[in-house]
Amino acid sequence: MDAVLFLVFAAIAVVCAINLVLQTHPIASALSLIGVMGSLAFVYLQLGGEFIAAAQLVVYAGAIMVLFVFVIMLLNEGKERKVKMKLWGRWAGAPLLACFLALMAFIVQRVLPPQESVRFGAFTGGDAQSIGTRLFTAYLLPFEVTSVLILIAIVGAIVLARKEID
Amino acid sequence: MPFPYWITGVPFSWYLILSAVLFALGVAGFLFRRNIITVFMSIELMLNAVNLSFVAFSYKLGKNDGHIFSFFVMVVAAAEAAVGLAIILTVFKNRQTLEIDEVSSLKN
């Protein structure tokens, strides 16, 4: 049952990622990316990362991608102009990528023994309470630093995107 | 015939392979697409693939440090997306195009 669920959501993620790369209209790419993020949230749930799954839905799919979709709709540029790649790029690109990935998959499979399988529910440290405790005790400094980083990003975005008052 | 081991669980290497595939697709999108927003979205895809790696290894090692690092990656990606999109808006205002080949005004 675990394997079936993983395969389904992994397949959705890979199909959406391929769709992201192949689609010409940026809105279709954005929706495919939202599909990737949603299916990855389910994969995180299987690994015991409930808080990370919820954060993925709230932060990534619900806020960052909304920002992308807004910008695409505001700029409203439409489809990309198609430009033909060089001949050898078109014919050898995807097969080379597939070979490389197959080689990597084979090596990874050999290094990590298949008997250690991931079971749903085997990892219990991913709930909000444990992550909160770690975040505010062991990782307090990075937490404060990232809050300053977000403040810098807000100020930067406002300065860059405001209308010039001449 | 022994019951296939992977019916009750998923072999750990599959998570890493999924992460590698998504990362490779992100790199392919980054290198081959010409719309600046799609390039940016490929970067986000790469970040997601890395997040998956972090969470998978966090399961393997039994600690939740990977979850916390993944959380920080998400936060930094949010900040980067905000500033990056503001930069894209400014580029569009100045060059009136979103294709990365036409933004440069260098000769040759």
Next chain:
Amino acid sequence: MPYIVLSLIKLLIVVLILMHALAYLQWVERKVIAHVQLRVGPRRVGPHGLLQPLADVIKLVTKEGLIPSHVNTPFYFLAPFLAVLFALIPMCLIPYGGDINVFGIHTTMQVTDVSIGVLLVLGLSGLGVYGVALAGWASNNKYALMGGLRSSAQMISYELPMALAIAAPLLMLNTLSFRHMVDAQTGFYFGFIPKWSIFQGPFPQIFSFILFSIAGFAETNRVPFDLPEAENELVAGFHTEYSSMTFAAFFMAEYANMMTVSFVATLLFLGGWQPLWPVQYGSSLLAPLIFGATALICFSHAVRPARPFDRITLPVFGVIFLGLAGLFLIPAGQQILMPLFWFLGKAGIILFIFIWVRATLPRFRYDQLMSFAWTFMFPAALINLFITGFLVAVS
């Protein structure tokens, strides 16, 4: 019984009741707004217009679905699908009552209790922005695009005060799961004041409740924040180009969002299915009392009816209400019905306030709406969170 069969049965019950509730919520809204405006509302289709939702459904299904030729067809159909999807999923996460024991099966009145329930509901309401934004954009129509972008900007602006208003009672309840949240609100102060979040020390969460309700109005695009979709502004906003079933889908999504906001407010602030005063002082008799009083009113009006057909319909309603009152007195059904009565009663009061506000208040202008979010609601929610955190840390 295996877990998956039980879950499927619960899902079936939730879906059936939910679909009927969405339709009849619209009937309740039309009747309440009508009576506020000193008119009657739907009264022709069935007694007191009770079959009006059925007539509306038949009309919407059989109406011609006009698809303009210039729309972006895949996204045009994806948008209402996404809107309805993200509006209906939270219904599975919400507990409608406590533990029950039915035919020997010990279970809870909730389809699934996720340990991060509140975060998921927040995330799903954030994802609901996509339905609106895509609808506005796919219509290929300047006014629809503007309406869609305005509505999405409004929804994401009000998500922030809503999340902060949710965080304050969570500091006191110490859990993200809905079931544990209600369990943390059991008990009574001094024997008769319930320990709901809005009464709980060290800081009664009344201000958070008000902020959450206002943000809930804005999230669901209800008056006074419904400028992006009002019929006389911007040519009906983001759903201008939608007709028949797709239009019905957007309205179903709006009512489902309204119900989700009421349910979450009930669970977080009003104690879920906890009674208002202890059971030993007779709080279980409130439901039979209310239904019995309604039956008496029906019978007393039937003696001198305002309309001729009321001579028949009002006594029938009176008998039905007497039957319901009797149902609440059976001890076997009481463990299911009483928590359900309290939960739906509280959520119903909040929904009534939603409808009451729609009949009463004028709407905000768009810039007033956005400045209200960023210059008043967000600092107010922050200050509220600081005070709550400070008082919780000190005590």
